[in-house]
Amino acid sequence: MTSSTPYEYSYELDEKKPLNLDSNYVSSFSKYKRYVLWLFSILFILFWLSDFSLVAAEPKVVIIVAVNSGGGGVLKWKSEQEWAIERISIENKRAYAKRHGYGLVIKDQALSKRYSHEYREGWQKVDIMKQTMREFPNAEWFWWLDVETLIMEPQLSLEEHIFDRLDEIANKTLEAFNPLHIATDVAYVDYSQPSDMLITQDCGGFNLGSFLMRNTEWTELLLDIWWDPVGYEQKHMVWEHREQDALEALYANEPWIREKIAFLPLRQINAFPPGACADFKYDLRYFYNEKEHDFVVNMAGCNFGRDCWGEMRQYTQLMQTLHRRWYSMFF
Amino acid sequence: MPFIPKNKKKWTKSFKVWISELKFYLHKRNKFSMLLLISVIIFLLYELTSSLPSKSSAGYRIPKTHGMYQNEVQSSTPLIFPSVQDHGTLKELGVEGLFTLRIDVDGNREYVFKPEDTPMTEAERKELAETDKKKFVKRTFLDHGKLVYKNKANHPEVVIVTIIDFENYSLDHIINTVQNRVDYAQRHNYGTYVRWAQEFLPQVQKQSMEASYEFIKPLAVRAAMNAFPYAKYFWFFDQNGLIMQLDTSLQQQLLEPKVLDAAVLKSVPVFEKSNIKTYKHFDAKTAKIIIPKTGAGKLDTSSFVVTPSIHGKAFLDYINDPLVRNYPWPSSFTSAIGHLLQWHPRILKRTALVVPKTIASVYSPSAVKKQADDAERFNYMDGDFVITFTGCEASKTCEIELDKHYQLVKQD
Numbered sequence: 236m237t238s239s240t241p242y243e244y245s246y247e248l249d250e251k252k253p254l255n256l257d258s259n260y261v262s263s264f265s266k267y268k269r270y271v272l273w274l275f276s277i278l279f280i281l282f283w284l285s286d287f288s289l290v291a292a293e294p295k296v297v298i299i300v301a302v303n304s305g306g307g308g309v310l311k312w313k314s315e316q317e318w319a320i321e322r323i324s325i326e327n328k329r330a331y332a333k334r335h336g337y338g339l340v341i342k343d344q345a346l347s348k349r350y351s352h353e354y355r356e357g358w359q360k361v362d363i364m365k366q367t368m369r370e371f372p373n374a375e376w377f378w379w380l381d382v383e384t385l386i387m388e389p390q391l392s393l394e395e396h397i398f399d400r401l402d403e404i405a406n407k408t409l410e411a412f413n414p415l416h417i418a419t420d421v422a423y424v425d426y427s428q429p430s431d432m433l434i435t436q437d438c439g440g441f442n443l444g445s446f447l448m449r450n451t452e453w454t455e456l457l458l459d460i461w462w463d464p465v466g467y468e469q470k471h472m473v474w475e476h477r478e479q480d481a482l483e484a485l486y487a488n489e490p491w492i493r494e495k496i497a498f499l500p501l502r503q504i505n506a507f508p509p510g511a512c513a514d515f516k517y518d519l520r521y522f523y524n525e526k527e528h529d530f531v532v533n534m535a536g537c538n539f540g541r542d543c544w545g546e547m548r549q550y551t552q553l554m555q556t557l558h559r560r561w562y563s564m565f566f
Numbered sequence: 567m568p569f570i571p572k573n574k575k576k577w578t579k580s581f582k583v584w585i586s587e588l589k590f591y592l593h594k595r596n597k598f599s600m601l602l603l604i605s606v607i608i609f610l611l612y613e614l615t616s617s618l619p620s621k622s623s624a625g626y627r628i629p630k631t632h633g634m635y636q637n638e639v640q641s642s643t644p645l646i647f648p649s650v651q652d653h654g655t656l657k658e659l660g661v662e663g664l665f666t667l668r669i670d671v672d673g674n675r676e677y678v679f680k681p682e683d684t685p686m687t688e689a690e691r692k693e694l695a696e697t698d699k700k701k702f703v704k705r706t707f708l709d710h711g712k713l714v715y716k717n718k719a720n721h722p723e724v725v726i727v728t729i730i731d732f733e734n735y736s737l738d739h740i741i742n743t744v745q746n747r748v749d750y751a752q753r754h755n756y757g758t759y760v761r762w763a764q765e766f767l768p769q770v771q772k773q774s775m776e777a778s779y780e781f782i783k784p785l786a787v788r789a790a791m792n793a794f795p796y797a798k799y800f801w802f803f804d805q806n807g808l809i810m811q812l813d814t815s816l817q818q819q820l821l822e823p824k825v826l827d828a829a830v831l832k833s834v835p836v837f838e839k840s841n842i843k844t845y846k847h848f849d850a851k852t853a854k855i856i857i858p859k860t861g862a863g864k865l866d867t868s869s870f871v872v873t874p875s876i877h878g879k880a881f882l883d884y885i886n887d888p889l890v891r892n893y894p895w896p897s898s899f900t901s902a903i904g905h906l907l908q909w910h911p912r913i914l915k916r917t918a919l920v921v922p923k924t925i926a927s928v929y930s931p932s933a934v935k936k937q938a939d940d941a942e943r944f945n946y947m948d949g950d951f952v953i954t955f956t957g958c959e960a961s962k963t964c965e966i967e968l969d970k971h972y973q974l975v976k977q978d
Binding site: 420463470 | 628629633634636681788876877879880884886887889890893905909912
């Protein structure tokens with residue numbers, strides 16, 4: 236006991252000093268604990284209430300890419316080249332979306348049983364649009380792109396290329412270009428309405444390979460009316476382009492739809508390669524022109540007797556040469 | 567959370583400091599830096615001007631909105647109705663005398679009209695009225711569709727739309743019908759839009775009253791929307807019906823959200839035996855289309871309200887689409903609406919199906935004497951807002967019943 240006392244004593248002495256010091260710190264913290272806690276909880280509540288976030292805000296434009304549109308599923312094996320086309324196409328859109336802060340969704344358009352009846356074939360695109368609009372309720376524009384497309388000028392934002400100069404580039408009527416010979420002057424159409432849907436026409440009429448829809452009540456209503464069994468029951472043998480033909484019929488007959496649709500020149504968002512619209516080889520309005528730096532090329536119908544993979548490779552290479560910088564020779 | 571400066575003076579002070587610093591700097595670095603500053607300013611100005619939109623864009627011509635006819639005639643009054651005294655002459659002329667008949671190689675006969683038809687001038691009108699009565703009546707008939715009321719000030723909020731038929735009804739019946747609408751509209755500063763049903767025959771494919779009368783109703787409402795561009799409600803009310811309470815406004819009878827909310831049928835089948843039901847939570851403020859539902863559960867097309875909204879126009883344009891109109895429906899217009907509501911939830915969401923007592927109390931000769939509770943709920947009783955004679959065509963009692971009840975309105 237005696238031998239241990241001095242040691243114990245010194246230990247206690249040693250311990251006492253830092254212990255005192257420590258308790259001082261603790262007491263000063265406990266003194267302000269309430270305030271710190273209050274501050275923390277106020278900040279916390281403000282954080283949840285405000286729309287402050289470190290992640291980027293919701294995108295204003297959402298790009299929809301539909302893949303597997305050529306059948307797929309159990310009907311057909313996807314070939315190696317189809318996988319490659321899909322990969323290049325998606326990568327192209329992903330880079331574009333990232334560059335301009337747009338959203339991107341990839342949707343599967345494989346033939347499913349739900350749409351397999353001839354009445355229902357046109358349903359899918361409409362369903363995908365509806366679905367995406369539900370997923371992005373705050374987006375302003377949706378841009379639908381088929382998989383066989385390439386954005387050739389990714390530095391152009393949609394705002395500067397389209398939205399900011401709609402008055403200059405978009406046509407509200409068909410008077411200038413009307414391959415389907417739809418009546419142009421019909422009753423009750425108020426063309427001064429803002430355009431909620433931007434589409435293009437190719438040599439055969441409306442083309443929905445690349446089109447834009449604004450997130451409005453009108454668009455939701457159109458997506459609801461677009462597929463209607465009364466129309467399909469009567470016309471499913473005639474409407475070989477399904478939802479495209481249905482939209483043409485709606486445009487022709489229903490003024491409330493016509494007044495919100497505007498037409499862009501095909502080459503604005505949907506330029507064709509020389510193989511498409513082959514009967515109109517010399518009509519420059521349809522075909523991609525690298526010298527004029529067309530925005531998007533759409534290899535429409537390339538799986539009908541043309542070489543999708545070849546075209547895709549050709550345009551990917553072309554895009555690389557177009558965007559080569561002088562300093563790239565150093566790398 | 568963005569930082570919001572509370573004290574503005576602090577900022578101005580720092581701005582002053584900044585300016586003085588700049589001055590000092592310029593003083594020290596003499597002319598070279600002055601030059602640099604000027605060039606920077608010029609560059610900024612250049613950037614600003616180039617980013618502004620150029621005004622040189624060629625003015626793109628937007629076609630004007632027009633009705634079925636490209637030309638229009640301004641009506642001086644919001645009470646638009648045809649000259650009913652032409653009834654006899656019109657009957658004599660017949661539909662074939664009013665429109666051009668086109669017969670194609672397959673022998674299909676079709677009445678056509680000219681959208682570019684020009685209205686009569688005042689001189690022509692005077693001359694024709696004296697020389698050629700038949701031609702005058704024909705031209706008046708064709709010009710009636712060109713009438714519009716575009717007076718923005720004092721524009722009616724509600725327009726009553728009625729179509730009248732000179733082939734199957736007598737002049738007295740038509741006078742009573744039109745007078746009733748006009749009396750009512752005048753009391754409440756509403757507009758009326760009465761058209762001959764036959765005016766719309768060239769727009770439909772089955773060109774007879776029997777086959778297409780029902781489908782002329784939505785065409786007439788659409789035409790009314792063009793004629794009254796600033797009205798908020800279009801109430802279609804069939805010729806076989808009378809407004810019995812002339813003092814009750816349509817707003818207090820039906821349109822006010824509170825009233826409408828009480829009248830809306832929630833969670834009931836869209837029409838008889840339908841699997842689709844109306845919404846359980848229906849916001850009366852957002853209603854764009856109002857259709858009464860009869861006691862038997864049918865949609866009543868003798869009286870309905872449409873607003874000139876996207877939904878209202880979509881509703882009418884859909885029904886007026888030839889693909890929809892010419893579909894072999896079991897009972898024409900009613901079935902087409904039923905189909906639209908069943909298949910298109912966006913329209914259903916904005917459609918109020920209401921109890922028939924609001925704007926379509928059906929007259930039933932047996933039920934007037936206040937017997938069964940059921941009849942009391944659905945059929946016409948004394949004191950109801952309107953009376954409709956739905957089904958009177960079959961019993962051929964329309965004219966008698968309407969005349970009888972018209973006397974009752976007068977006493978009011």
